[in-house]
Amino acid sequence: xxxxxxxxxxxxxxxxxxxxxxxxxxxxxxxxxxxxxxxxxxxxxxxxxxxxxxxxxxxxxxxxxxxxxxxxxxxxxxxxxxxxxxxxxxxxxxxxxxxxxxxxxxxxxxxxxxxxxxxxxxxxxxxxxxxxxxxxxxxxxxxxxxxxxxxxxxxxxxxxxxxxxxxxxxxxxxxxxxxxxxxxxxxxxxxxxxxxxxxxxxxxxxxxxxxxxxxxxxxxxxxxxxxxxxxxxxxxxxxxxxxxxxxxxxxxxxxxxxxxxxxxxxxxxxxxxxxxxxxxxxxxxxxxxxxxxxxxxxxxxxxxxxxxxxxxxxxxxxxxxxxxxxxxxxxxxxxxxxxxxxxxxxxxxxxxxxxxxxxxxxxxxxxxxxxxxxxxxxxxxxxxxxxxxxxxxxxxxxxxxxxxxxxxxxxxx
Amino acid sequence: xxxxxxxxxxxxxxxxxxxxxxxxxxxxxxxxxxxxxxxxxxxxxxxxxxxxxxxxxxxxxxxxxxxxxxxxxxxxxxxxxxxxxxxxxxxxxxxxxxxxxxxxxxxxxxxxxxxxxxxxxxxxxxxxxxxxxxxxxxxxxxxxxxxxxxxxxxxxxxxxxxxxxxxxxxxxxxxxxx
Amino acid sequence: xxxxxxxxxxxxxxxxxxxxxxxxxxxxxxxxxxxxxxxxxxxxxxxxxxxxxxxxxxxxxxxxxxxxxxxxxxxxxxxxxxxxxxxxxxxxxxxxxxxxxxxxxxxxxxxxxxxxxxxxxxxxxxxxxxxxxxxxxxxxxxxxxxxxxxxxxxxxxxxxxxxxxxxxxxxxxxxxxxxxxxxxxxxxxxxxxxxxxxxxxxxxxxxxxxxxxxxxxxxxxxxxxxxxxxxxxxxxxxxxxxxxxxxxxxxxxxxxxxxxxxxxxxxxxxxxxxxxxxxxxxxxxxxxxxxxxxxxxxxxxxxxxxxxxxxxxxxxxxxxxxxxxxxxxxxxxxxxxxxxxxxxxxxxxxxxxxxxxxxxxxxxxxxxxxxxxxxxxxxxxxxxxx
Numbered sequence: 006x007x008x009x010x011x012x013x014x015x016x017x018x019x020x021x022x023x024x025x026x027x028x029x030x031x032x033x034x035x036x037x038x039x040x041x042x043x044x045x046x047x048x049x050x051x052x053x054x055x056x057x058x059x060x061x062x063x064x065x066x067x068x069x070x071x072x073x074x075x076x077x078x079x080x081x082x083x084x085x086x087x088x089x090x091x092x093x094x095x096x097x098x099x100x101x102x103x104x105x106x107x108x109x110x111x112x113x114x115x116x117x118x119x120x121x122x123x124x125x126x127x128x129x130x131x132x133x134x135x136x137x138x139x140x141x142x143x144x145x146x147x148x149x150x151x152x153x154x155x156x157x158x159x160x161x162x163x164x165x166x167x168x169x170x171x172x173x174x175x176x177x178x179x180x181x182x183x184x185x186x187x188x189x190x191x192x193x194x195x196x197x198x199x200x201x202x203x204x205x206x207x208x209x210x211x212x213x214x215x216x217x218x219x220x221x222x223x224x225x226x227x228x229x230x231x232x233x234x235x236x237x238x239x240x241x242x243x244x245x246x247x248x249x250x251x252x253x254x255x256x257x258x259x260x261x262x263x264x265x266x267x268x269x270x271x272x273x274x275x276x277x278x279x280x281x282x283x284x285x286x287x288x289x290x291x292x293x294x295x296x297x298x299x300x301x302x303x304x305x306x307x308x309x310x311x312x313x314x315x316x317x318x319x320x321x322x323x324x325x326x327x328x329x330x331x332x333x334x335x336x337x338x339x340x341x342x343x344x345x346x347x348x349x350x351x352x353x354x355x356x357x358x359x360x361x362x363x364x365x366x367x368x369x370x371x372x373x374x375x376x377x378x379x380x381x382x383x384x385x386x387x388x389x390x391x392x393x394x395x396x397x398x399x400x401x402x403x404x405x406x407x408x409x410x411x412x413x414x415x416x417x418x
Numbered sequence: 419x420x421x422x423x424x425x426x427x428x429x430x431x432x433x434x435x436x437x438x439x440x441x442x443x444x445x446x447x448x449x450x451x452x453x454x455x456x457x458x459x460x461x462x463x464x465x466x467x468x469x470x471x472x473x474x475x476x477x478x479x480x481x482x483x484x485x486x487x488x489x490x491x492x493x494x495x496x497x498x499x500x501x502x503x504x505x506x507x508x509x510x511x512x513x514x515x516x517x518x519x520x521x522x523x524x525x526x527x528x529x530x531x532x533x534x535x536x537x538x539x540x541x542x543x544x545x546x547x548x549x550x551x552x553x554x555x556x557x558x559x560x561x562x563x564x565x566x567x568x569x570x571x572x573x574x575x576x577x578x579x580x581x582x583x584x585x586x587x588x589x590x591x592x593x594x595x596x
Numbered sequence: 597x598x599x600x601x602x603x604x605x606x607x608x609x610x611x612x613x614x615x616x617x618x619x620x621x622x623x624x625x626x627x628x629x630x631x632x633x634x635x636x637x638x639x640x641x642x643x644x645x646x647x648x649x650x651x652x653x654x655x656x657x658x659x660x661x662x663x664x665x666x667x668x669x670x671x672x673x674x675x676x677x678x679x680x681x682x683x684x685x686x687x688x689x690x691x692x693x694x695x696x697x698x699x700x701x702x703x704x705x706x707x708x709x710x711x712x713x714x715x716x717x718x719x720x721x722x723x724x725x726x727x728x729x730x731x732x733x734x735x736x737x738x739x740x741x742x743x744x745x746x747x748x749x750x751x752x753x754x755x756x757x758x759x760x761x762x763x764x765x766x767x768x769x770x771x772x773x774x775x776x777x778x779x780x781x782x783x784x785x786x787x788x789x790x791x792x793x794x795x796x797x798x799x800x801x802x803x804x805x806x807x808x809x810x811x812x813x814x815x816x817x818x819x820x821x822x823x824x825x826x827x828x829x830x831x832x833x834x835x836x837x838x839x840x841x842x843x844x845x846x847x848x849x850x851x852x853x854x855x856x857x858x859x860x861x862x863x864x865x866x867x868x869x870x871x872x873x874x875x876x877x878x879x880x881x882x883x884x885x886x887x888x889x890x891x892x893x894x895x896x897x898x899x900x901x902x903x904x905x906x907x908x909x910x911x912x913x914x915x916x917x918x919x920x921x922x923x924x925x926x927x928x929x930x931x932x933x934x935x936x937x938x939x940x941x942x943x944x945x946x947x948x949x950x951x952x953x954x955x956x957x958x959x960x961x962x963x964x965x966x967x968x969x970x971x972x973x974x975x976x977x978x979x980x981x982x
Contacts, residue, residue: 551730
């Protein structure tokens with residue numbers, strides 16, 4: 006089917022490091038209700054399919070899909086969970102509409118990560134159980150013969166706890182990758198620090214951002230090394246929040262009283278899960294963008310793309326991703342940054358929302374947070390940070406440590 | 419035409435069966451990992467109030483004026499008309515058994531001799547078939563039936579913590595139902 | 597809309613514990629499907645993974661960990677998930693990958709490694725309950741189904757022996773299945789009725805076993821499918837539907853969400869009268885009563901009529917409406933998402949006349965597969981045609 010797909014509604018909550026006043030249900034209700042109002046649709050009648058992007062262990066359920074439909078308006082309607090970032094949700098919505106069987110589809114992604122007390126352990130739980138988990142620290146286990154026994158004199162050892170000495174936080178992987186990136190491209194730690202400064206400053210103009218700050222490169226350089234060369238301020242802090250999108254086919258979009266922003270293409274790709282054989286060059290982003298550019302008919306991304314929101318959950322990732330997406334030459338993203346080209350006033354404004362460093366790491370909602378900024382800019386609703394002459398924007402996200410998977414979405418006016 | 423081939427699919431069944439004996443005798447290698455996974459979920463306004471009222475010995479519901487529903491367990495939004503619910507309403511602590519089970523299996527899948535009586539109770543004062551799951555007590559398993567009238571048995575006030583277990587169980591309501 | 601064809605299927609052995617890791621199981625099923633279709637990894641455009649809770653395999657972001665086994669390294673890859681409904685939902689997601697025109701050839705892999713979860717896969721099921729209302733009661737999953745079964749039996753006044761017939765039929769049907777975990781040629785209704793009461797009315801032989809296993813399916817646009825097979829089996833309709841989270845606010849005797857999903861799929865397939873037009877069905881049967889309830893949900897009979905049809909032999913493999921000719925979950929095993937092997941791969945094998953000993957003798961033209969998941973909440977339906 007050759008139908009164009011439009012973003013017709015967006016909604017989001019405020020982002021906060023903690024949200025003790027609401028459960029995930031109220032958080033999702035708020036964002037979805039705003040998106041439906043923005044699109045002018047009644048979810049109980051007009052939305053044909055609902056997609057949530059979530060992972061069980063972040064939420065604390067064995068089947069999180071159960072706890073979704075009521076608050077997004079999907080009771081007794083087609084609704085499903087995509088275990089991936091929000092852009093994976095957008096892509097699946099895109100395909101559902103393209104089949105011609107659906108006209109309006111909503112996508113929701115959120116983070117309620119403050120509910121999770123043992124964050125490091127859950128991330129570590131994503132490492133391969135045979136090869137990688139044991140490397141992260143000594144695992145002392147008694148005889149596994151179907152039933153390990155823990156006598157009183159030798160109580161159950163706490164394995165996998167962050168409190169345990171000798172156990173490394175799973176974010177160490179970012180240290181390995183950053184080291185590789187700096188060495189390979191000649192990018193400096195100062196340049197990475199500058200990403201943090203830029204993004205935290207940009208976040209001042211994003212009403213929902215939680216980690217806006219006026220800091221200097223020295224502040225970042227002076228923050229302590231956690232996984233050398235990764236410093237405390239190079240890491241995006243966790244945040245709670247929810248974002249919802251409503252997508253529609255061209256015909257329906259024209260009937261609604263909104264200016265449609267087109268989802269021109271999407272792509273995603275996964276590298277091998279074996280950490281030791283992965284190239285650590287963010288090839289997933291390259292392959293995903295190749296797919297998205299092809300779909301969107303983009304032949305020269307550097308020229309055609311006016312604004313980029315790329316995954317910056319670690320500062321170096323922004324530069325690495327810009328290069329992988331073909332928006333900067335290999336090893337040249339740091340230079341673009343120094344020349345001010347990535348600023349709001351530059352030739353390739355990047356992470357004008359403040360990115361994950363300024364807004365916070367919102368996990369599976371990261372891709373939608375990036376997309377939200379692009380759509381807001383394309384609509385011309387970005388307020389003080391509004392760019393002039395933006396026609397095509399790219400949003401890119403990564404599934405976070407330790408994955409080698411990521412997705413790209415391209416939006417146009 | 420490709421159909422009606424005599425050979426059956428799947429043509430073979432790949433995989434290596436491991437028996438309990440293999441595990442006991444350590445014929446196969448295993449690795450062990452126990453994640454330390456802890457959560458403290460924010461309950462949200464609806465369930466927080468509901469549990470707080472249980473502590474007071476009362477059951478509270480939310481009303482949706484548009485659907486004309488009295489909803490328990492309460493929520494801040496109505497899943498049918500998709501708008502915020504409208505007001506709080508105390509309802510009774512009696513109800514009707516909608517369904518039940520006599521369980522010889524506990525939460526850890528261990529066999530138990532004295533069965534747990536568990537079921538769904540629709541609460542009087544709420545809309546039909548609106549209620550929650552709880553235990554039954556002060557009755558023999560064979561007395562328990564669908565449609566039975568029951569009443570909540572509360573923990574003593576100072577033992578209540580603001581949890582669903584502030585109700586100990588539901589017991590038969592004398593003079594009610596069949 | 598492009599038509600989507602099935603050109604290959606594969607599945608592994610189903611057992612309580614298999615030695616292979618999740619990756620390896622995914623690989624074995626994928627390999628068999630690729631051999632069947634006569635394609636290689638380079639021919640795949642996109643890959644879809646279906647797998648139920650991460651807690652079974654004991655790996656967070658389980659989809660990421662499994663992807664190399666599913667031929668997805670350096671490929672576009674996504675995992676979908678809706679509890680037990682995943683086994684039919686993953687091929688539905690595969691359908692929209694191809695029907696949209698985004699992919700020409702897509703691989704769907706479903707994997708489950710329940711044997712890794714210690715001490716019992718039910719430990720993972722403790723975390724499917726509402727954390728505020730249900731978990732403090734120290735709940736067990738079987739209670740839930742016992743309550744649903746009781747409601748179903750009471751509303752329609754169904755005898756336990758009429759439900760036990762389903763377990764007998766499916767375990768006998770499974771005898772011809774090379775992957776089957778619990779086939780039993782000689783099982784009787786009395787065996788089921790005399791088995792241990794786990795949570796009344798559920799007895800041990802009413803329940804399907806937890807299993808390890810994987811299955812795979814290769815989907816292809818109809819035009820391209822002709823390159824591989826002369827007479828492709830196509831996906832005619834898909835439907836999925838979810839009910840409210842608040843299961844204590846619903847009448848459990850009828851799965852209205854399955855009915856909604858079925859209506860959606862039938863409409864797409866152009867089926868006006870499912871009872872007449874559908875030749876056989878693979879409804880989800882993790883418990884014997886679920887097969888009956890799902891037959892009613894799939895609108896293949898009136899509410900409360902399914903036990904009567906079963907008693908009359910209509911649902912036997914040589915009956916008028918064969919139900920679960922594969923042996924279902926009760927006979928072949930229940931590695932949650934990997935039951936795509938019985939619910940979707942079996943449709944393909946039956947329609948292509950490839951089911952061997954399990955082949956329905958009446959030359960079926962249209963089959964429906966269905967799965968059910970979440971907290972008695974999710975219905976996923978697929979209709980396939982020859």
